[in-house]
Amino acid sequence: MVPVSVTTHQVFSQLDVQRARAPSLAISSKRGFTNMGEIPEGGELVGKIGIINWDGKTQVRLRSAPNTAINVIRTLPFNLHVQVIKSFAGGWLFVTTPWGDMGFVASTYVWTHLPEPTARLHRVKQGVLGTAIAIAETYYGSEAEQWGQDLRYYVNVLAHANRVAVPSSTTGWRQVRFNFGNLIWVPGRAYAQSLQDVINAGSLSYELARGLNASLQRIEQFLENSHRAIMLSRRYLWDALGKRFQQALINSVLAIAELVVGGIALMALATGAGAAIGVFFGGVTAVAGAAIGFEVGLIILEWLGLAMLVGWAAESLKRIGAAFWAFLCTVWKAGGKQSEVDRGARAFAEALADLLGTILEALVMIAASSGVSATVNMLRGTAFGRRFGENKLGDWLDARIDNFRDGRGGRPKEVLTRFFRRVELADGNGKPVGEFDGINLTGKKFIEYKAARHISKLNPRTGKPQQTPVDWADKQLFGKTKKRISALLDPTTQTRAQSSGSQNVPPHSRDQRHPAL
Secondary structure: OOOOOOOHHHHOOOOOOOOOOOOOOOOOOOOOOOOOOOOOOOOEEEEEEEEEOOOOOOOEEEEOOOOOOOOEEEEEOOOOEEEEEEEEOOOEEEEEOOOOOEEEEEHHHEEOOOOOOOOEEEEOOOHHHHOHHHHHHHHHHHHHHHHOOOHHHHHHHHHHHOOOOOOOOOOHHHHOOOOOOOEEEEOOHHHHHHHHHOOOOOOHHHHHHHHHHHHHHHHHHHHHHHHHHHHHOHHHHHHHHHOOOOHHHHHHHHHHHHHHHHHOHHHHHHHHHHHHHHHHHHOOOHHHHHHHHHHHHHHHHHHOOOHHHHHHHHHHHHHHHHHHHHHHHHHHHOOOOHHHHHHHHHHHHHHHHHHHHHHHHHHHHHHHHHOHHHHHHHHOOOHHHHHHOHHHHHHHHHHHHHHHOOOOOOOOHHHOOOEEEEEEEEOOOOOEEEEEEEEEOOOOEEEOOHHHHHOOOEOOOOOOEOOOHHHHHHHHHHHHHHHHHHHHHOOOOEEEEOOOOOOOOOOHHHHOOOOEO
16 A cells, blocks of 8 residues: 655645744753763764774673763674764763664774775684685675676775785785784675776776775765765754744754754765765666665664654655755765855755654654554654653644544554564575565565666766666566575575664564565
8 A cells, every 4th residue: 555645744734934043953961971862962073983893792882871880771783883973081982873772882892994884894714714715705705796796806805995915916816814813894895896987907906906095085075075064954954844844843853853963864874875885986877866865764764763664654755865865966076165065964954854754744644543642652762752752742643633534544553563674694604695675574575675776877987877777677686586585495594684774683484474575
């Protein structure tokens, strides 16, 4: 069933909102302590993507205060990406996780010098498993087949990402070594693949090094522009929200917008950027870009505790995804131009306001079909529920239900379920064999949207698509589907969470019962 088509303007009556300058957007609490969903005062702004670098038996602890008292919120696994919001005296960082948690972590356990935003860490093993070719096989094996690049290419990627010299001979890759026990960077697949578009003729090692350095500079500039634009978007949120919401509602929605701006926006956009790097370098159409922007919207939804809304707001999310993609393109092309960064800030404010409007529209539909109490209970404990306020949300939903009566009710209650994003499949030895962009347990469907990124990717040398629609369908639809179905039928296959996806994933035994992809 298609979600009810009702615009935000139909749901929220338009009032004449005074376009005054937005009030201070600082979210404060007592210094040195954070209530969930609040950013503490003090400290120094950081605004970077970080990664948990500790792989010991005891996981790193996220704490509600910058000390080692009994104040643990949760533990953080090795390789988890976090957004570092602030640094505090005594070696503490205030971070947010992809799951909506915010708190303090000892700075020694977080690195912020990632070569690119989706990179992960790998502890070098002893013997054959510690060789560069074995590491490349572990992380890029399936991609080497798909993209027509053998593993020697990915050995060079690993070497240059970790500043290991590669001899210029054609067999230089064989001499790449990593020291046993060390942590090394493993660039994300999209980033590794993107380098094929910046390599020309001549020595692979030389051209790859040159391309890597150039792309790293572009990525660094892009992340800096993104952070500046996100911070500048505060100037435009008041007007953007005023176009969409009643005046009495603006402060509550503004509180959520502030939380997104300060707590998750950079990580959501950086994750989208990591996926987009390949298409940025190679050229991309609006269809592929909207798929990347769609993922940005999903990350923000999940962080707010609202992943269950995907089924209700899918059509709107496609449109909002295009808006987020427009923002990414603006800041990617901005270079050092402040005027372009400012234009990106306006675009982000509008996209975020549109997303929040869609969220409230979906909540009204859910409340219309399953009741206000059930809807409020569903949001209890989420970042969204904490910032909006349960009582205020309940009162507001009660007042809006009439908009969805007389044949305009929401969808059935059984739609309410968890949506699992980015579920990886691995064989019995733990080697990745593919992933699903999403799994909807109630709908019994596997969801794929990233494939759209490659449908009309351009060759930077010719300006023409790299593959025909038939080739794309054969590779992205038939080939990948066949491979994933084979993996699902194998009883030794495992499902596992990724740091950029949902915290928990359904077991393989449940996935096998899904009839649709």
